[in-house]
Amino acid sequence: MSALADHHSTRAAPARKRPSWRRLPAAPISLAAGAAAWELIGQLAGMSFFPPLSTVLARLADMATSGLIVTSLADSLVNLILGFAISLAAGLVAGVAMGRYRKVEAALGVYVYALLTAPSLVFAPIFFSLLGEGRGSIVAVVVMYAMFVIIINTASAIQSVPVHLVEMARSYGAGERQVLLRVMLPAAAPMIMAGVRLGVGRAVTGMINGEMFIAVVGLGRIVTQAGGRFDSAGVLAVLLVIIAVALGAVALVQAVDRRITRWVPRTTRGNQ
Amino acid sequence: MTAAFRAGPRPARRPDVLRRLAGASLPYQLLTFTVFAAGWELYARGWGGLLIPTFTETVAATVELLGSAELWRAMYVSNQALVLGFGIAVVVGVPAGIVLGRFRLLERFADVYLNILLVTPMAAIIPLLMMSVGFGLASRVILVTIFSIVMVVVNSRTGVRQVDPSLIEMARSFGASERQIWTRVLLPGALPAIMTGIRLGVGRAVTGMVIVELLMVSTALGGLILEYRGLFKAPLLYGTIVIILAEALLLISVARWGERRLTRWAQTTTARNAR
Amino acid sequence: MGSDDYGKERALIEIRGLGKSFVGQDNETVEALRDVNLDVGENEFLTVLGPSGCGKTTLLKTIAGLIPWNDGDIRIDGTPVRGPGPDRSMVFQNFALLPWATVLDNVAFGLRMRGVGRAEREERARSLIAMVGLSGFETKRPGELSGGMQQRVGLARALAMRPRVLLMDEPFGAVDEQTRRLLQEELLSIWEEHRMTVVFITHSMEEAVLLGDRVVLMSARPGRISEIVPVPLERPRSSDVGALERSGQYVEITAYLWDRLRDMHEEHRPSKVAG
Ligand SMILES: Nc1ncnc2c1ncn2[C@@H]1O[C@H](COP(=O)(O)OP(=O)(O)OP(=O)(O)O)[C@@H](O)[C@H]1O
Ligand SMILES: [Mg+2]
Numbered sequence: 069m070s071a072l073a074d075h076h077s078t079r080a081a082p083a084r085k086r087p088s089w090r091r092l093p094a095a096p097i098s099l100a101a102g103a104a105a106w107e108l109i110g111q112l113a114g115m116s117f118f119p120p121l122s123t124v125l126a127r128l129a130d131m132a133t134s135g136l137i138v139t140s141l142a143d144s145l146v147n148l149i150l151g152f153a154i155s156l157a158a159g160l161v162a163g164v165a166m167g168r169y170r171k172v173e174a175a176l177g178v179y180v181y182a183l184l185t186a187p188s189l190v191f192a193p194i195f196f197s198l199l200g201e202g203r204g205s206i207v208a209v210v211v212m213y214a215m216f217v218i219i220i221n222t223a224s225a226i227q228s229v230p231v232h233l234v235e236m237a238r239s240y241g242a243g244e245r246q247v248l249l250r251v252m253l254p255a256a257a258p259m260i261m262a263g264v265r266l267g268v269g270r271a272v273t274g275m276i277n278g279e280m281f282i283a284v285v286g287l288g289r290i291v292t293q294a295g296g297r298f299d300s301a302g303v304l305a306v307l308l309v310i311i312a313v314a315l316g317a318v319a320l321v322q323a324v325d326r327r328i329t330r331w332v333p334r335t336t337r338g339n340q
Numbered sequence: 341m342t343a344a345f346r347a348g349p350r351p352a353r354r355p356d357v358l359r360r361l362a363g364a365s366l367p368y369q370l371l372t373f374t375v376f377a378a379g380w381e382l383y384a385r386g387w388g389g390l391l392i393p394t395f396t397e398t399v400a401a402t403v404e405l406l407g408s409a410e411l412w413r414a415m416y417v418s419n420q421a422l423v424l425g426f427g428i429a430v431v432v433g434v435p436a437g438i439v440l441g442r443f444r445l446l447e448r449f450a451d452v453y454l455n456i457l458l459v460t461p462m463a464a465i466i467p468l469l470m471m472s473v474g475f476g477l478a479s480r481v482i483l484v485t486i487f488s489i490v491m492v493v494v495n496s497r498t499g500v501r502q503v504d505p506s507l508i509e510m511a512r513s514f515g516a517s518e519r520q521i522w523t524r525v526l527l528p529g530a531l532p533a534i535m536t537g538i539r540l541g542v543g544r545a546v547t548g549m550v551i552v553e554l555l556m557v558s559t560a561l562g563g564l565i566l567e568y569r570g571l572f573k574a575p576l577l578y579g580t581i582v583i584i585l586a587e588a589l590l591l592i593s594v595a596r597w598g599e600r601r602l603t604r605w606a607q608t609t610t611a612r613n614a615r
Numbered sequence: 616m617g618s619d620d621y622g623k624e625r626a627l628i629e630i631r632g633l634g635k636s637f638v639g640q641d642n643e644t645v646e647a648l649r650d651v652n653l654d655v656g657e658n659e660f661l662t663v664l665g666p667s668g669c670g671k672t673t674l675l676k677t678i679a680g681l682i683p684w685n686d687g688d689i690r691i692d693g694t695p696v697r698g699p700g701p702d703r704s705m706v707f708q709n710f711a712l713l714p715w716a717t718v719l720d721n722v723a724f725g726l727r728m729r730g731v732g733r734a735e736r737e738e739r740a741r742s743l744i745a746m747v748g749l750s751g752f753e754t755k756r757p758g759e760l761s762g763g764m765q766q767r768v769g770l771a772r773a774l775a776m777r778p779r780v781l782l783m784d785e786p787f788g789a790v791d792e793q794t795r796r797l798l799q800e801e802l803l804s805i806w807e808e809h810r811m812t813v814v815f816i817t818h819s820m821e822e823a824v825l826l827g828d829r830v831v832l833m834s835a836r837p838g839r840i841s842e843i844v845p846v847p848l849e850r851p852r853s854s855d856v857g858a859l860e861r862s863g864q865y866v867e868i869t870a871y872l873w874d875r876l877r878d879m880h881e882e883h884r885p886s887k888v889a890g
Pocket of ligand 1 (some may be wrong): 637638639645646647665666667668669670671672673706838
């Protein structure tokens with residue numbers, strides 16, 4: 069039975085047969101090649117600002133054992149989590165309000181769009197004068213980076229919930245709260261999660277930029293410090309950590325997304 | 341036959357000015373702005389101190405700045421990096437994206453790096469730039485380029501990739517050469533997405549410029565911000581930020597307008613799903 | 616054929632002087648219903664037929680209490696309709712299933728909205744799923760079902776409420792012809808077993824005659840009842856639909872309905888207006 073099925077599928081899909089390179093996992097190979105090239109060029113060129121990968125990794129190990137990386141990473145993650153949590157909560161509330169009530173959208177729409185497209189870091193000096201030189205300003209910068217994309221996506225997600233589903237729910241006696249919780253939010257979840265995914269990426273950027281501008285805590289501060297010492301291996305070592313944080317945060321959101329939106333048919337999934 | 345029913349009796353028209361106004365967004369936008377400005381004014385008067393100017397002081401300072409030579413000099417210097425960096429991003433990024441879109445093998449291996457570039461906070465490489473290229477125009481231009489090029493590449497690639505393969509087959513069946521396929525099918529089909537990439541690239545280039553000024557070398561606008569902050573000239577500090585914001589929004593709207601003008605045909609002929 | 620042929624039994628739904636206008640985007644008004652008077656008897660199967668846009672859906676939604684109306688009065692068993700109620704459930708043309716919920720949860724949705732406890736609602740949902748022949752599909756999601764199966768879920772969801780009135784808006788309009796016939800026979804046999812009042816909207820003359828005790832003919836612009844045609848075919852009809860469709864009476868009534876409908880379409884054809 070299964071042999072028959074196999075036979076069938078190979079015959080039915082000749083397009084599946086691809087050249088052998090197609091089946092290689094591209095990402096690891098590509099990363100390994102990149103690492104090798106980095107090492108080689110770093111060794112051969114001998115430029116102080118481009119140390120080979122091995123030197124960078126050694127420096128990273130140093131920083132890790134001295135605890136510098138760990139404490140800075142912890143500080144950064146606190147900034148990130150605080151800022152992202154605020155963005156998520158405020159973004160969902162504002163987005164739902166904008167998506168549900170035309171007047172709220174009329175009142176806030178333009179400003180949210182403007183703040184989404186504007187370079188968020190210009191607000192850093194303002195936060196600096198409002199909140200002082202501390203964690204509060206960094207968190208505010210993170211919120212500035214992450215919140216608006218969540219608002220916009222949530223609002224348009226709510227607006228594109230099919231009217232007939234809402235009508236169906238009302239015909240079965242659902243109240244405003246039930247319509248929101250049982251129909252609108254689940255229906256809007258895939259698109260909201262797309263916004264959250266973009267938001268988390270922007271939050272990491274906001275965290276680093278904020279920490280570099282208000283250099284009191286975190287990975288952003290030690291990048292700046294290493295730069296000040298002309299310690300290029302240190303800069304690159306922290307950069308590796310930052311990339312790991314960014315990819316990790318996005319992967320986490322994607323995992324949550326996949327759990328929440330399992331019902332979406334494969335074919336209609338957005339491919340970002 | 342159904343069409344006949346659509347052409348029924350004329351519906352009554354009621355030009356109700358009040359209703360129309362309530363339906364439009366402008367009054368609500370003005371209301372939001374007024375509440376924001378009044379809140380700012382009250383807060384700054386009550387608890388502002390030396391560091392937080394009132395709304396009116398900021399408006400006055402912005403007007404004053406717009407008349408000062410110092411600001412325009414700073415604008416000129418900052419925008420040099422913006423224009424050069426963005427120009428390079430387009431000139432290099434569009435062909436790179438098109439090549440990636442057409443040659444799948446290359447794309448498969450470049451994909452990881454594009455993804456990493458998309459999520460990595462680029463500002464962290466600033467110290468390396470300073471070590472290698474120094475504090476001059478070159479490092480500022482490079483930073484703006486790095487900021488904007490990813491958007492241009494990714495969207496150009498998407499544009500080429502989303503061209504309907506059956507159109508290419510169609511062109512082949514009519515005997516089109518590879519060159520003709522490029523100029524008649526692939527490039528026109530990819531144009532809307534490329535324009536989207538350029539528009540998003542403008543936004544990122546402006547961001548790059550601001551980051552150069554605030555985190556890298558505060559030569560121009562960033563220098564003004566530092567100077568006003570040091571001297572506790574809060575209204576002028578806020579005024580500078582207002583002007584930078586205004587420039588950013590202006591550039592982005594111009595880019596959006598240009599995108600719409602250049603790709604108007606695309607709205608009906610191709611699906612515009614490149615974000 | 617007058618409008619009060621029916622009337623031996625007491626009317627369950629009483630509609631008096633119902634009028635409904637929509638206000639469109641540009642403040643233009645569309646008169647969807649004008650002076651609609653209708654009595655629907657207890658356990659009657661009423662089908663509603665009319666050209667597209669004549670207000671059939673609007674009529675059904677007002678009975679469901681989903682939209683407000685301008686004039687007149689709707690009563691269910693003497694009680695004025697003020698909104699959706701558990702005595703009425705609706706089956707939708709496009710199914711309106713929640714794509715993220717399982718078949719079981721979809722069928723139980725209405726019960727949940729009405730605060731029925733988990734154990735009871737699942738038990739009732741399971742028995743309804745069995746009644747529409749979907750046992751074994753409880754944990755599937757709508758995306759994994761065919762159109763016909765999806766509408767069975769929609770029907771089960773409505774029946775789970777044990778409504779006195781079942782409101783169906785072109786429920787089989789979105790499924791293929793063969794599936795539609797199966798669903799029609801199934802609906803007939805369910806109704807013959809568990810009698811209830813049904814208001815069933817359709818575009819199909821055959822469907823209207825096959826299912827209905829009476830056929831309400833509506834005309835457009837403004838939507839109003841032009842005629843009510845009794846269908847004196849014997850019941851139960853589900854046992855031999857084929858023989859029924861060959862019977863002279865059936866053919867005669869469908870032909871009559873088409874004559875009346877064609878007149879309505881002709882009236883609204885612009886070229887014929889002068890003549
Ligand atoms: N929400 C609305 N806003 C404005 N006009 C509406 C609205 N809903 C319906 N109408 C108008 O009311 C009229 C009747 O619509 P309705 O949907 O009830 O027709 P219908 O008989 O169900 O048509 P169909 O057979 O195509 O489903 C139409 O002219 C329609 O354009
Ligand atoms: Mg309808």
